[in-house]
Amino acid sequence: MARKKKQVAEFRYYQMPENRVLFALLGEKWRQQYGRDIDYLHFHNYLEIGYCYEGSGYMTLGEKEISYHGGMFTVIPKNYLHTTNSMPGKLSSWEYLFVDVEKLLEKMVAGIPGCAEQMARRINSRAIFAESSKYPHLADLIKAIMNIIRSGEMYCQQEAEGLMLAFLTEVARRNGENSETYSQNTRTGMKLKSDNLFLRIIDYISEHYGEALKISDIAKWAHISETQFRRMFSSYMNMSPLEYINVVRIQAACEYLKKTDEPVAMIAAKCGFTVSSTFNRNFRHITGVSPAEWRKRPENYEQQILRFQIHSEEGW
Structure with a gap:
């Protein structure tokens, strides 16, 4: 019997501009036919906020497909599988904001013990898919932030961050309410507990990727x-735990290669690889080049890291 082909997931990694906690993808480039020739889901390393101005189609959020049209917006946590598909042969116009939620909250609500952590958990607890007409305040905040960044005026980044804090505060408040929800949670009821557990597991891997992580130890930690x-x-995730750990490790290695002149072997060890050949093999598999080759071409940073094509393979 032929082995069933497993799905592919793409890690679309964005490099946050230095000293910033959010950036925008704006303009005509994002008026396009979404989903053409793409039959896999993807996820990001930052929270994604999208606003649809025109067009129609459907979005896949985790395990659920939802139709969209102009005047709708989305809030999708980092590491959350999703994709957008326009109606066949039609264009859709979207613009996007990407936010480092944890750093923004640490920056803006510092000094209030536990506040940033609690807000981040609520913000990341579910994906949101909503009509602007039902939540005009949130929709207006999204468009205002985009227009402020678009203007490029003095202090626009600071103003955008202030409005983004207001937006995320409202999202956290609403996600914490049990009576009313405006989110299309792809896994409801008892599975919401699993969603929160999964997010904690992702955070755990992000914090401990440099250690000798064993799958059995992570499972034990998660009870x-x-x-x-x-x-x-x-x-x-449509990939194995080990594949994801290696993605996180290679992502971190790329940061070290870009920002330091440390030997490759030292970087490999810092990122959790005890054997250099294993590091080199995984680095080339994910980025398409060796660590030494990548380091020589730092100007290609965004292209090299990492439109990851992650394939789940038996045995991982």
């Missing part, structure tokens, strides 16, 4: 069996 952990992770 679930290793088999259940592997099954849950692969279901959410």
Whole structure:
């Protein structure tokens, strides 16, 4: 019997401009036919906020497909699988904001113990898909932030960050309410608990990728069996836990290669690879070049890191 082909997920990694916590993708470039020749989901390293001005189609958020049209907006947590598809042969006009939620909250609500962590958990607890007419205040904030960044005027970044804090505060407040929800949570009821557990697992990997992480140890930390952990992770991410850990490690290695002159072997060790050949193999698999080749071409940073094509393979 032929082995069933597994799905592909793409990690669309964005490099945040230095000393910033948000950036925008604006303009005519984002008026296009979405989803053409793409049959896989993707995820980002930052929270994505999208606003649809015109067009129609459907979005896949996790396990659920939802139709969209002009005048709708989305808020999609980092590491959340999704994709956008225009109606066949039609154009859709979107613009996007990407936000480093944790750094923005640390910057803006510093001094209030536990506040940033609690807000971040609520913001990242679900994906939002909403009509602007039902939530005009949130929609207006999104468009205002985009227009401020578009203007490029003095202090526009500071003003945009202030409005973004207002936006995220409202999102956190609403996500914390049990009575009313405006989100299309792809996994409701008892699975919401699994969503929150999964986000904590992703955070745990981000904090400990430089250590000798074992899948069995992560499962033990999460208080679930290793088999259940592997099954849950692969279901959410369409890749194995080890593949994701390697993606995070190579992402970190790219940062070191760009910003330091440390030896490659030292960087490999910092990023959790105890064997240099394993590091080199994974680096080339993910980026398409060796660490030394990549370091010689830092001007190609965004192209090199990492429109990851992550393939789940048996045995990982």
